[in-house]
Amino acid sequence: MHHRTRLAVGLGALYGLLTVLFGILGLVLWTDMQDAERQAVLAIMKPRYAMAVVIILLAWLGLGLMVGVLYRAYALAPLRLREQALVMVNSNPALRLQVRGAPEIRTLAQVVNALADQRESLQRDVEQKILEAKTSVEEERNRLAALMSELTQGVVVCNLEGRILLYNNRARLQFQVLGPGASGGSTALIGLGRSIFAMMERNLITHALESVQHRLQRGSAQPSTNFVTSTRAGQLIRVQMAPVFGDATERVISGYVLMLDNITQHVEMQNQRDLLLQTLTEGSRASLGNVRAAAENLLQYPDMENAQRERFVAVIRDEVQTLSQRIQHASSEFADTIRARWPLEDMLGSDLLQVAQQRIEQRIGLSATVEAPANDLWIRVDSFSLLQGLCHLAARLKETCGVDAVALRLQPSGRRTALDLLWSGPALDAAVLADWEQTPMRADGEGSPLTLREVIERHGGELWQQHDRDTPLSLIRVLLPTTVAHEAADPSVWLHKESRPEYYDFDLFRHTEETRALDERLLTQLSYTVFDTETTGLEPSEGDEIIQIGATRIVNGRLLRNESIDQLLDPQRRLTPESISIHGITEDMVQGQPTIAQVLPTFHAFCEDTVLVAHNAAFDMRFLQLKEASTGIVFSHPVLDTLLLSGVIHPNQESHRLEAIAQRLGVSVIGRHTALGDAIVTGEIFLKMLPLLAEQNIHTLGQARAAAARTYYARTTY
Amino acid sequence: MPKRILIADDEPNIVVSLEFLMKREGFDVQVATDGEAALQAIAAQMPDLILLDVMLPKKDGFEVCQHIRSNAAWQPIKVVMLTAKGRDTEVSKGLALGADAYMTKPFSTRDLVAQVRSLLGLTAP
Numbered sequence: 014m015h016h017r018t019r020l021a022v023g024l025g026a027l028y029g030l031l032t033v034l035f036g037i038l039g040l041v042l043w044t045d046m047q048d049a050e051r052q053a054v055l056a057i058m059k060p061r062y063a064m065a066v067v068i069i070l071l072a073w074l075g076l077g078l079m080v081g082v083l084y085r086a087y088a089l090a091p092l093r094l095r096e097q098a099l100v101m102v103n104s105n106p107a108l109r110l111q112v113r114g115a116p117e118i119r120t121l122a123q124v125v126n127a128l129a130d131q132r133e134s135l136q137r138d139v140e141q142k143i144l145e146a147k148t149s150v151e152e153e154r155n156r157l158a159a160l161m162s163e164l165t166q167g168v169v170v171c172n173l174e175g176r177i178l179l180y181n182n183r184a185r186l187q188f189q190v191l192g193p194g195a196s197g198g199s200t201a202l203i204g205l206g207r208s209i210f211a212m213m214e215r216n217l218i219t220h221a222l223e224s225v226q227h228r229l230q231r232g233s234a235q236p237s238t239n240f241v242t243s244t245r246a247g248q249l250i251r252v253q254m255a256p257v258f259g260d261a262t263e264r265v266i267s268g269y270v271l272m273l274d275n276i277t278q279h280v281e282m283q284n285q286r287d288l289l290l291q292t293l294t295e296g297s298r299a300s301l302g303n304v305r306a307a308a309e310n311l312l313q314y315p316d317m318e319n320a321q322r323e324r325f326v327a328v329i330r331d332e333v334q335t336l337s338q339r340i341q342h343a344s345s346e347f348a349d350t351i352r353a354r355w356p357l358e359d360m361l362g363s364d365l366l367q368v369a370q371q372r373i374e375q376r377i378g379l380s381a382t383v384e385a386p387a388n389d390l391w392i393r394v395d396s397f398s399l400l401q402g403l404c405h406l407a408a409r410l411k412e413t414c415g416v417d418a419v420a421l422r423l424q425p426s427g428r429r430t431a432l433d434l435l436w437s438g439p440a441l442d443a444a445v446l447a448d449w450e451q452t453p454m455r456a457d458g459e460g461s462p463l464t465l466r467e468v469i470e471r472h473g474g475e476l477w478q479q480h481d482r483d484t485p486l487s488l489i490r491v492l493l494p495t496t497v498a499h500e501a502a503d504p505s506v507w508l509h510k511e512s513r514p515e516y517y518d519f520d521l522f523r524h525t526e527e528t529r530a531l532d533e534r535l536l537t538q539l540s541y542t543v544f545d546t547e548t549t550g551l552e553p554s555e556g557d558e559i560i561q562i563g564a565t566r567i568v569n570g571r572l573l574r575n576e577s578i579d580q581l582l583d584p585q586r587r588l589t590p591e592s593i594s595i596h597g598i599t600e601d602m603v604q605g606q607p608t609i610a611q612v613l614p615t616f617h618a619f620c621e622d623t624v625l626v627a628h629n630a631a632f633d634m635r636f637l638q639l640k641e642a643s644t645g646i647v648f649s650h651p652v653l654d655t656l657l658l659s660g661v662i663h664p665n666q667e668s669h670r671l672e673a674i675a676q677r678l679g680v681s682v683i684g685r686h687t688a689l690g691d692a693i694v695t696g697e698i699f700l701k702m703l704p705l706l707a708e709q710n711i712h713t714l715g716q717a718r719a720a721a722a723r724t725y726y727a728r729t730t731y
Numbered sequence: 732m733p734k735r736i737l738i739a740d741d742e743p744n745i746v747v748s749l750e751f752l753m754k755r756e757g758f759d760v761q762v763a764t765d766g767e768a769a770l771q772a773i774a775a776q777m778p779d780l781i782l783l784d785v786m787l788p789k790k791d792g793f794e795v796c797q798h799i800r801s802n803a804a805w806q807p808i809k810v811v812m813l814t815a816k817g818r819d820t821e822v823s824k825g826l827a828l829g830a831d832a833y834m835t836k837p838f839s840t841r842d843l844v845a846q847v848r849s850l851l852g853l854t855a856p
Binding site for chain 1: 742744745747748749751752755813815816835836837838839840841
């Protein structure tokens with residue numbers, strides 16, 4: 014009721030009450046009076062009726078005004094205060110009460126306002142502190158993420174149970190199973206919260222940990238250990254294990270860091286060297302033996318017959334030829350193995366030129382120009398000594414020939430790269446260049462024990478001077494090793510660029526292996542594989558097949574989009590036009606892709622130790638289960654279905670289609686009807702469902718499964 | 732009566748030299764070009780000494796050596812193994828299997844002759 018109406022009703026009631034009271038008073042007096050007294054009263058009142066009515070009306074008016082003032086001061090003001098205070102508490106802490114009404118109420122409002130001021134400033138302080146703390150944590154995380162992603166070594170951090178807490182992109186690439194080159198997608202088995210034992214022999218790790226423990230007990234300062242293992246893809250990985258201490262002073266191991274180096278190439282190189290040595294030593298012994306025996310016979314028995322002599326000479330000629338061929342073969346075959354003992358680094362050609370230009374300009378005081386080389390020209394150099402060499406040459410040119418400007422150029426030259434230092438002027442005397450090559454290098458007071466010749470030899474290169482073909486310039490040319498096929502960036506890195514990679518989760522450090530059955534574990538603590546499939550049709554029992562699997566993971570309540578499977582499959586049957594219009598996958602996209610039998614083992618390994626989540630899971634599971642007999646791979650994981658869970662949460666909603674649920678829960682849908690796109694949407698809505706399930710007292714996996722089974726939709730089967 | 736020597740080697744270029752050398756030293760020389768032929772030659776007419784290459788076709792030198800040492804009647808035969816590998820592990824193996832001497836290619840003909848003569852108990856000429 015509006016307060017004016019309330020006031021009017023109140024006043025009306027008051028007036029009514031007064032009328033009744035005065036009426037009763039008049040009636041009682043009237044009945045008590047004698048006739049004479051009644052006549053007297055009437056006589057007094059009769060001429061004064063009008064005046065009495067006016068006085069009564071005035072009294073009413075005065076009373077009404079007084080009640081109005083009191084009402085405003087003592088009833089309306091607290092009502093207003095109440096409303097404003099509620100707004101202040103619930104939605105707008107900046108609102109202040111209006112100081113109005115009776116003095117007591119004014120004081121009350123002032124006190125409430127003062128309290129609100131204090132509360133607001135406290136809150137601001139707390140928020141400020143939280144913000145600062147958040148920023149510094151975020152900064153540290155960013156720094157860590159950046160550091161990890163830049164490392165050329167693979168790094169994996171595990172807790173004692175072998176659960177992965179952190180890994181970097183390099184480690185992910187090292188454990189990739191299906192090649193990233195395949196257009197169907199890539200799969201890495203590495204993932205947060207996963208077991209490292211899926212990728213490495215458990216015994217190897219246990220043994221390494223034992224030897225780390227052993228070293229610790231002996232008081233070793235660097236208790237790390239090494240071992241070599243091979244990946245599923247057949248690559249050799251050298252692993253260095255270092256312990257992580259939970260408590261720095263106690264030195265109690267709480268986990269370990271694995272640093273991974275792919276040594277496949279290194280080992281191959283080593284093998285080649287061995288083979289080379291063997292060819293040259295053992296292979297030559299027999300021939301040399303034959304030559305030596307024949308030669309010694311010739312010398313020792315000069316009296317032999319001519320025919321005999323001819324035979325020995327023929328042996329020597331044959332064997333010497335064989336030896337020459339062998340050495341020729343060895344030096345061409347093993348050319349790459351023989352040179353480059355010195356550790357050379359791969360460098361982008363343009364980077365080298367840029368640094369060289371700066372050095373020459375700043376230290377030698379020559380003006381230097383650079384001809385930009387091809388973008389993808391990579392060279393293999395010891396940049397430090399090579400730059401010293403270039404500066405040495407530039408300094409000699411300036412000092413001896415008075416050159417004041419040089420140019421630098423890099424261009425491919427056969428299997429090598431030519432680095433040219435050009436200047437305008439006559440060519441050098443050959444002896445002068447030879448002298449520059451053989452004296453220790455010096456430039457700008459910076460000396461080196463090395464000579465230019467030694468630097469060139471480190472690179473297995475050569476150096477000479479000539480006239481430039483196209484210009485009237487002279488040049489000194491240095492041949493350097495080219496490196497081919499420099500590692501291309503992994504496309505998946507670019508794909509996920511907008512989101513920072515979720516490669517670490519230190520919360521897992523605190524996780525201990527739960528012995529409780531999965532059913533009793535909290536939904537918020539479980540790891541999930543959220544997946545979706547695209548199929549040729551709806552009838553797996555009539556030969557419809559999976560043509561795409563998309564899957565991603567949820568660990569510790571986070572959707573890990575980086576850890577995903579996005580794989581096309583060859584269904585080995587024709588695709589119907591109706592199905593193509595749904596999923597947009599055409600014949601030529603599935604051609605040459607792996608078959609379900611090849612993909613299922615990987616998918617199964619991806620799902621290890623997780624709960625499966627899918628929308629309308631019964632449908633997808635049916636396809637997987639029909640393959641059990643032929644592949645021997647059984648998906649016995651617990652399954653949660655977002656379709657059924659939606660029925661638990663919103664039993665009165667009509668639609669439980671993925672789009673409808675996503676809209677209800679405020680999840681934006683992108684890339685619908687690709688398996689991975691749908692899997693990601695499913696994962697997001699699943700995460701939104703967890704708090705809603707908790708409101709219904711559904712906290713554990715067992716409770717969720719029981720609730721889902723009770724819903725109407727649980728009766729749908731395929 | 733001249734001592735009998737069996738040369739077991741499949742490389743004609745070394746056989747030429749060895750045969751010539753041994754003949755010039757006054758030995759009666761026979762040649763076998765694989766392991767089985769060597770064993771047959773021994774069975775046909777027992778030599779006093781065999782120059783046995785390790786890398787023989789059919790049966791390698793180690794096998795031939797083991798055969799010789801497992802046959803009681805053949806114990807007097809001296810075995811000189813010739814190898815182009817020259818790994819010390821191989822030398823140990825040859826000597827363990829019963830070879831009397833081990834020559835690694837390239838060897839000096841003079842040393843070979845001296846080795847052969849000393850094994851046969853002959854003095855230098």
